Amino acid sequence: MADYLLSLMTFLPLLGMLFVLFIPRDNDGLLKGFTLVVTLVTFAISLPLAFDNVFAVSGGMHYREFHEWINIGNFFQMNYSLGVDGISLWLVMLTTFIMPITVLSTWSAVEKNTKGFMALLLLLETGMLGAFVSLDLFLFYIFWELMLIPMYFLIGIWGGKNRIYAAVKFFIYTAVGSLLMLVAIIFVYYYALQAGAPVAGGFGIDEFYKLNIPYHAQYWLFLAFAFSFAIKVPMFPLHTWLPDAHTEAPTAGSVILAAVLLKMGTYGYVRFAMPLFPDALQTFLPLLATLSVIGIIYGSLVAMMQEDVKKLVAYSSVAHLGFVMLGVFAMNMQGMSGGILQMINHGISTGALFLIVGFIYERRHTRLITEFGGLAKSMPVFATIFMIITFSSIGLPGTNGFVGEFLALMGAFEGGLRWYAVVATTGVIFAAVYMLWMYQRVMFGKITNPINEKLADLNAREIVVMLPLLLFVFWIGFAPNTFFEKMNPAVEQLLTQMKSRQVAVVDTEKPVIADLIEIK
């Protein structure tokens, strides 16, 4: 089974979707139950990956699958090439893990057209998993675009008042970026063929990693890739679609968007944009790091001013992703693995925050902070869980957020982005301000609105939804090594590879900021 594990995992949701299409549309329970089972089975299939020690031993790609897919003589060849390494491993696990939780969260939230909702969720899961495990850029692109379609409908059909605007904006922003990336992908492909890469390699990144693309080409190619991924992350100033999409999306959509889809952008940087064009990366690094820091500060300040809890969480995402990017751009062990861990953390805590917003929205049909106050009295269990997640989002020691942010900042500090790190650290303080202030206004104080007195606490299903997330908040918080030991070899290999390719640049007398690279 190991030979086909990734394919099975990726396409099981798609298969499930086909079955969903044949379930009667009014059988709400069966639709949700079946989807839950499919996502749980997918999670079960992916579990062996998490326990496989091979990732701790070697940083390369494992569980590889390779089939020729499209082969048109001397025109081009595309391969169905899958694989997973320590970097994508945890993103894959995050995806399969968050999906059943998301499905559970829809139990009472989605009543309109459940069939369509479940079908789209499953299609989305296939798209996300496929994008994380693709080793062929063409295949990656297909999955990458495939994710757009279900998310567009999830926001547009089940979203809030302003959903049409948000859905179209989300779609067009993301698609514009990826179309430019497509041109760059084709260019790299032809460059590779010209440089003597084997035709059978197709659009495989193994071959592309070996290329020595001249700097002036890298410059533009990197721009195209970086632009596309920066929209998805999203980095300031391309983030404006995010608050709209997050706020208007249904809870399940927001959770997936925050937990997984945003990671596509950061993952894209780590897997494609940075290692493929290491020279151009040097040129753009200061700019990208600056934008990350602006994202942190700007996101935090705007979050502070929000009246709507969901918008607040959305802007906090912009800030959190800034930490991820800053860590990744540090290009050293701590920064990179801290950044990657922070991707997972953000998935868990922000996913959880959106679920929490969903809980109170279901009860009150409003998300305005002023409508609440004193909820801690009527909803003690909710208050506890909310508190823990808030701490995790702020990055309190003992929670997952601390480990990731600390490492990312430390990596940046040591890796030549010293002043960026210093400025970014103020973002941690801002995070405490906007999160705690929001928590205080929503949960503490006197109950001013009598409706809030009678609010029901979380029911069993809602607690079940939150428990796995809480488990990982503390697991990563106290024992991050479980995750690092399988991630580090891959990160090390990635850094070594980038470093070794930049050595070649020194020979050609290109300006190099060599001190950025510190491999421990």
Added chain:
Amino acid sequence: MDANLVQEAVNNVNWQAIMPSLVLCCFGMVLLLVSVFSERGKTTHVAWLSVVALIVTGFVSLSAWNNPQAGFAGSVVLDNFATFFSLICIIAAGLTILMSDAYLKREGYSVGEYYPLILFTTAGAMWMASGTDLMTIFLGLEVLSVSLYILAGFFRGQTRSNEAGLKYFFLGAFSTGFLLYGVALLYGVTGTTKIAGIAEFVRGMPAVVGNPMMIAGATLLLIGFLFKVAAAPFHMWTPDVYQGAPTPITAFMSAGPKAAAFAAFMRVTIIGLDSIQADLSALFWVLAVLTMIVGNFIALSQKDVKRMLAYSSIAHAGYALVGLVAWNEIGLSGILFYMLVYTFMNMGAFAVLVLVGKQGEENLTLDGMSGLGYKRPFMGVALCIFLFSLMGLPPTAGFAAKFYIFAGAIKAGYIWLAVIGVLNSAVSLYYYLRVMVHMYFKDPQEDFGWVSINAATAVSIIISIAGVLFMGILPGPIMELAKLAGF
């Protein structure tokens, strides 16, 4: 006429080379007779017989695959290129007929001549694709156009349809005049109307390229073709004609005849005018960009879905022109692939519109589509698939086709053209998405009680979906065929 020439022409007869169109014309004439004896309103059997005729013709065409036949003193050749385009036209005609029967009954124009006219159009299209002599191409173009003029104005009781027919006729006749004048001038310079002969003459005497008569001839010829493929700035007729013509005919025009025009256009430019390739590429660069921009940007402001698709078809002609700019193997066979894909996705989209249209007023506003996705789930999903394909989103065939074309452009070094092309695709997202916004994100305003699906149209939609998904997920086999069919 010189007796020797006549003798030579007789010796050169090769019925094999025109067999497919011959078969189709015979069927067409028989069906004309059949339709004379069939009652108005009871023409379903003519439709089915036409489908049979197309299937038979398809198999006859296929027999010439990898077995090229030339005949009639080299004025006709049935090579893979011609066969590929013939098959595109046959598929387009078949899908058109499938969606037409119930539609004609609904509109009260169920007359038998309709189907033979489609067959004649297809035959003309096949001549255009296989013509290697400018006169043969002209003959094919005329057979095609005259049949289409009638079809565009087929609803004689409707002003819009009359307008479409008349407009198409006047402007079409005008452009044919350009084409013919161009042929005459080229004949005056080179002494031949054979495409290969012109190329040979120019190779033997490169200085002739600068000859004003040669330039004028080539320009007029190109204008004639650009008019037929609806490239900007010769696109003005398209929106009105597409909007006014009966919807299945609009679908047909945008796929079959357009593909045929591209076929002749490609043969003339690539074989006949290859000596001025650099100039032509530069010219087509401008035209491709202009066509894409005009099509996409004007489509943005359309409220009528049929008219929007007309502008989108202009934009798609622009994408196809990108392949011609590239002028390499990938770009050129990319055009073949694109035309086939476009046939499926556009015919499919129009088939849904055929069903959704109300009797007498088939022009659909966007608001009129509100909530269609809930009231008619199959049509909604089908139209979504076609629209995603028109956008060029994976895993549909539209993506594979655009990929193919743009890969050709990038390989030939036209990176900015590819960038402009994908940015145009990005613009197109908006107006295609808007249809979906209405279908799914807005509440139904009408109950769509008049919309009922019939087996034949459903078959055409399902065939189109199958084509769009198959060529999207496994484009390999068809791309391979397109490659073999390229020059």
